[in-house]
Structures are given as C-alpha cells and as structure tokens.
Amino acid sequence: MDLTQHVKAVQDKIAAAALAAGRDPASVTLCAATKVQTDSAIRAAIAAGIRVCGENRVQELTAHLAAGAYAGAEVHFIGHLQTNKVKQVVGKVALIHSVDSEKLLRAIDGQAEKLDLVQDILLEVNVAREESKGGILPEQLPALAEAALSCPHVRLRGLMAIPPVAAVSGDNRKYFAQMRHFLVDIIGKIADNHSIVDCLSMGMSGDYEDAITEGATLVRVGTALFGPRPPMTGSAH
Ligand SMILES: *Cc1c(COP(=O)(O)O)cnc(C)c1O
DSSP: OOHHHHHHHHHHHHHHHHHHTTOOGGGOEEEEEOTTOOHHHHHHHHHTTOOEEEEOOHHHHHHHHHHTTTTTSEEEEOSOOOGGGGGGTTTTSSEEEEEOSHHHHHHHHHHHHHTTOOEEEEEEEOTTOOTTOOSBOGGGHHHHHHHHHTOTTEEEEEEEEOOOOOSSTTTTHHHHHHHHHHHHHHHHHOOOTTOOOOEEEOOOTTTHHHHHHTTOSEEEESHHHHOOOOOOOSOOO
C-alpha cells in the first residue's frame, strides 16, 4: 500500500470507530505524526488528505516551516518542549500539545504576549505514571489547569496523553477513560463559558481506535501512515 491508501485506511478506521461509539466521525481529527519524515513525504501526506501535521522536534519543525512543507495543513507541536525553545514554536503552530510545567506555561504566555497573540495549548498528563515520560501527574492537573486559565496569552483547549504501548489490544482503554474524566473535571470547574476546553489528544498507531471509543477528539498517527521509522537518536518525546 502507498501513503494515499494508508491515509484512506486510517481515515476509514477512525470513522468506523467513531460510529461504533455513537460519535460523529467529524468529531475526531487525524494528526499525522511527521517526525523524521521528509518535506516531500509531508507534502504527499497533505495531498492525500492530511489536514493536521504534528511535529516532535523544534529543529524539524523549523526546517519544514522554512521549506513550506506544511502548505495546506495546520501544524501542531506534539513533542517535549524545552522552555528555551518556545520562541521557535509559539505563534508558528496552531496547538502545542505538550505543556507539562508551570515554567513552560509561563514561557509560552510570555512569548505569546510579545507577539501579541493567544497560543492554544493542551496540558500533557502522564496518565500511566511512567518514570521515563513527560507530562504532569494527574494530581498536579488542577493546579496547572488553573494556572493556564489565568494566563491571558494562552488558551487552554484540553489534554494530551501518551500512555505506554499496549501489549494487548484494549489495554490502554482504562487510561483513555481516565483522561476523559480529567477533562470533564476541568470543564466542570471553569466558570468562563467562553472557554472551549474540548480537545482530548490521545491514541497512536497501535491504539487510536480504542482512544476514539473512550472519547479522543484528536489522534496522533505516524507509523500507520508513513510506515516504520528508523530508530530515533536522542529523546523522542
Ligand atoms: C511518534 C509520535 C506519535 C505517533 O506514533 P506512532 O506509533 O508512529 O503512530 C504520536 N504522538 C507522539 C507524541 C509521538 O511522538
């Protein structure tokens, strides 16, 4: 199968999973995880119907932006973001998925203020409490959500998680369900009705259908679209 067929196959599975869960297929966005992909692979994915690209690394984001590789799609930042690199990301992407500290939150807010814009963000939750992973622990979520809501140049849009790779299909459903509850809790605490906190970014190639069953509104899919990646050097998340 080529990329066009992969995109169609993943879109079909997303729609089927949504319908099976009694959800509108249009309520789930497919974000192509484009790490290590070339400009031409990204252009081909967009030509095949991809409307959102997710980048992991600031360096790749900057290079693809300079090349105009994302033309026709929205770009999101989905990888671990260091505070000293917010300048290269804020205002250049539609959504930052991986805010996991107050320090990073304040840095994003400050840079967005300089640029006179409002940056959409998600808070990343380490839902399975893995030592190696980024993201805040669930009990830290209320405080960070409150901090985000108090930042004038940041708009909190929802939550993101990267649970462990499921050994058995269905294993991650409990984590996805927890994430949905966390989002509902936050929505319940927001007095400002104008906030649109409705995004749940969860599910990757191995488990996006389960994530949709549990309420994902955005799935980040790499391998199922582009095929296997070469082993990564440095930090992948
Ligand atoms: C690479 C990556 C994905 C996609 O992973 P696949 O298993 O290849 O689908 C999703 N989210 C993040 C944050 C990633 O780094």
